[in-house]
Amino acid sequence: MRSPSVKTDRRRSRLARVARAIAIAAVLAGVLGGCRQDMHDQAKYEAFERNEFFDDQRASRPPLPGTVARGHLAEDAAFYLGEADGALVATAPVSLDQALLARGRERYDIYCSPCHDRVGTGNGMIVERGYKQPPSLHEQRLRDAPDGYMFQAITNGFGVMPSYAPQIAVRDRWAIVAYIRALQLSQAATATDLSAADLAALRAHETSK
Amino acid sequence: MAQIFHPSTNTFSKVSIFGALFLIGGALWGLAVLNRSGYATQAGVAREQPVPFSHKHHTGELGIDCRYCHTSVEVSASAGIPPTQTCMNCHAQIWSDSPTLEPVRASYRSGESIEWIKVHDLPDFVYFDHSIHVSKGIGCASCHGRIDEMNLVRQVSPMQMEWCLDCHRNPAEHVRPRDEVFDMAWWTDDQAALGAKLIDEYDIEGRDDCSICHR
Incomplete structure (x- = not known):
């Protein structure tokens, strides 16, 4: 015969077990359900998120007018403005090399070719869709224009062309100017302008086609 | 005292105990499938946007480069809206x-x-950076799919950690020449040879330590 106290203990321990199981289930449910979104959407702002605190509700704050980021003081007017001593710079104030031209070609193809087309005649896809046609970059007027003129057209826009300053970094604008010069050269070149080696390579390429 | 249960209930109880394994296993399997499904990951769901901007038209048909609009993708964590x-x-x-x-x-x-409604929304505890992926030769289409064929953009990848790790552990299967990163349609028939060459050339290690993505 068992004593009543033992029976009570057993019942109590069974109750405790059930209570523990319920507690574990509750914690698990909390872990699986509740925590997830808290950790996914933390109390911090990522790029372009909304912040009710500011009038325009942008968490990414535009810099105050006149802010100069470290290392970005535009001291060099020739480089940043395309003009020095009140005159447009004649040649790009960057060192010209193959890498700069390659960069210029890549950036030109991204930002300029939609209107100016890949060789600069002004028959890009956006023009075909109805945008006002830009002049060909091979007009004599533009062939004679100083590099600073091209740079300022990219930087400030020209006619209906908007400013590309927000999309193209300063050094890349000069790279594009350099590439436009290469385009101008190539589109007006004759066979006699080429070195014997280049001409041979071109002939070989032509016949292989 | 008479038997309360008929002897056949023995079989019933045995089958129940044995079947419970399958029941629990099946439930777990079902959860795993559900967790990877489009229902949980939102993959495949085209998002309505305030303006029905078509990537297919602008990129696929007009040929505008990704970087014309997403200007910071090569230099920053965010590709830029x-x-x-x-x-x-x-x-x-x-x-x-x-x-x-x-x-x-x-x-x-x-x-x-x-x-704009965000389509690819990683959890805040993941510090993803576009610039490093682009500069190491991971194409836009590798994660985003053929955006140039989508009117409204949808997520094509599950964007779950196991998916990230698949590539982080075997980058050679996905890396492409840097010049082709922005070409949506790029394809090679010999990824094995090209990938092996490129991870060497671009100095790519398969990194799967936690702190690469979590800080």
Whole structure:
């Protein structure tokens, strides 16, 4: 015969077990359900998120007018403005090399070719869709224009062309100017302008086609 | 005392105990499948946007480069959502009286942001950076799919950690030449040889330590 106290203990321990199981289930449910979104959407702002605190509700704050980021003081007017001593710079104030031209070609193809087309005649896809046609970059007027003129057209826009300053970094604008010069050269070149080696390579390429 | 249960219930109880294994196993399997499904990851769900901007039209049909709008993708963690000005570069003249584009013009007039709906939303505890992936030869299409064939953008990848790790552990299966990163249609028949060559050339290690993505 068992004593009543033992029976009570057993019942109590069974109750405790059930209570523990319920507690574990509750914690698990909390872990699986509740925590997830808290950790996914933390109390911090990522790029372009909304912040009710500011009038325009942008968490990414535009810099105050006149802010100069470290290392970005535009001291060099020739480089940043395309003009020095009140005159447009004649040649790009960057060192010209193959890498700069390659960069210029890549950036030109991204930002300029939609209107100016890949060789600069002004028959890009956006023009075909109805945008006002830009002049060909091979007009004599533009062939004679100083590099600073091209740079300022990219930087400030020209006619209906908007400013590309927000999309193209300063050094890349000069790279594009350099590439436009290469385009101008190539589109007006004759066979006699080429070195014997280049001409041979071109002939070989032509016949292989 | 008479038997309460008929002897056949023995079989019933044995089958139940044995079957419970399958029941629990099946439930776990079902959970795993559900967790990877589009229902949980939202993959395959095209998002309605305030303006029905078509990547297919602008990229696939007109041939505009990704970077024309997503200007910071090569230099920053965020690829960049273009400001309204970028839309107006063309739409000041083209489709300039289209009612569909009224929210764009309204934003341009007022200076208020267009509230685009985020499609690829990683958890805040993941510190993903576009620039390193682009500069190491991971193509846009490797994660985003053929954006140039989508009208409204949808997520094609599950964006779960096991998916990230698949590539982080075997980058050679996905890396492509840097020049082809922005080419949506790029394809090679010999990824094994090319990948092996490129991870060497670009100095790519398969990194799967936690702190690469979590801080």
